[in-house]
Amino acid sequence: MSESIIVNNIILLLFAGYDTSSVAITMVIKYLGEFPEIYEKVLREQMEIASSKEKGEFLHWEDIQKMRYSWNVVSETIRLLPPISGAFREALVDLKFEGYDIPKGWKLFWNAPLTHTDPSFFPDDSKFDPSRFEGAGPIPHSYVPFGGGPRMCLGKEFARLEILVYLLNIVTRFRWNLLIPDEKIVYDITPTPKKGLPIRLHPHNA
Numbered sequence: 001m002s003e004s005i006i007v008n009n010i011i012l013l014l015f016a017g018y019d020t021s022s023v024a025i026t027m028v029i030k031y032l033g034e035f036p037e038i039y040e041k042v043l044r045e046q047m048e049i050a051s052s053k054e055k056g057e058f059l060h061w062e063d064i065q066k067m068r069y070s071w072n073v074v075s076e077t078i079r080l081l082p083p084i085s086g087a088f089r090e091a092l093v094d095l096k097f098e099g100y101d102i103p104k105g106w107k108l109f110w111n112a113p114l115t116h117t118d119p120s121f122f123p124d125d126s127k128f129d130p131s132r133f134e135g136a137g138p139i140p141h142s143y144v145p146f147g148g149g150p151r152m153c154l155g156k157e158f159a160r161l162e163i164l165v166y167l168l169n170i171v172t173r174f175r176w177n178l179l180i181p182d183e184k185i186v187y188d189i190t191p192t193p194k195k196g197l198p199i200r201l202h203p204h205n206a
């Protein structure tokens with residue numbers, strides 16, 4: 001393997017493993033700032049888990065499994081603002097799709113934001129509604145923030161762990177408000193708040 005391929009793989013791993021989760025956390029902060037009633041539900045769930053711990057006791061795997069509502073909120077966040085907008089696949093055979101002929105060997109880009117806002121899968125698609133993920137949740141391949149198939153994100157469970165642990169730590173300490181309500185989000189590879197999403201933190205015990 002050439003040095004440039006090794007360097008490229010390392011850079012990709014750093015991006016895949018760091019920017020994606022940090023963008024997801026940023027967007028959760030945005031939505032929780034926008035929807036105080038959803039923040040309250042997350043706080044209640046996280047407080048229940050935090051208060052079941054002795055002082056200084058670490059979180060356990062079972063605690064993460066109890067963060068169901070919180071994960072539904074994260075899932076809805078990355079439905080509306082997926083950290084990665086898609087990836088490439090190669091057509092292994094000639095195929096037809098929606099009236100288009102796609103020859104074998106062509107490269108295709110599957111698009112997460114478009115898939116996630118298809119109203120036949122997600123009625124009232126622009127509404128932030130974590131209850132979409134209750135029960136069986138969306139049908140397979142209609143929800144693809146981590147991709148799908150054999151090349152699906154291999155860091156998904158690690159990402160879930162770090163996002164939920166972060167959420168517990170911030171929500172049990174602070175409320176916050178967004179200093180620029182309706183701040184524009186642009187896709188600059190990943191979704192990026194135009195002005196850096198400034199917030200004001202309010203400690204619970206102030």
Ligand code: HEM
Pocket residue numbers: 013016017018020021024078082083084086087088144145146147148149150151152153154155156158159
């Ligand atoms: C919210 C966080 C994350 C999101 C939304 C995300 C999303 C994705 C997506 C969409 C793909 C392409 C999958 C496909 O083509 O089907 C991918 C691939 C990948 N992700 Fe993630 N990812 C996240 C976190 C992570 C983390 C934390 C790591 C590593 C610690 C990681 C490592 C990778 C790697 C190595 C691949 C390439 C897998 C392959 O080609 O076989 N990701 N990710």
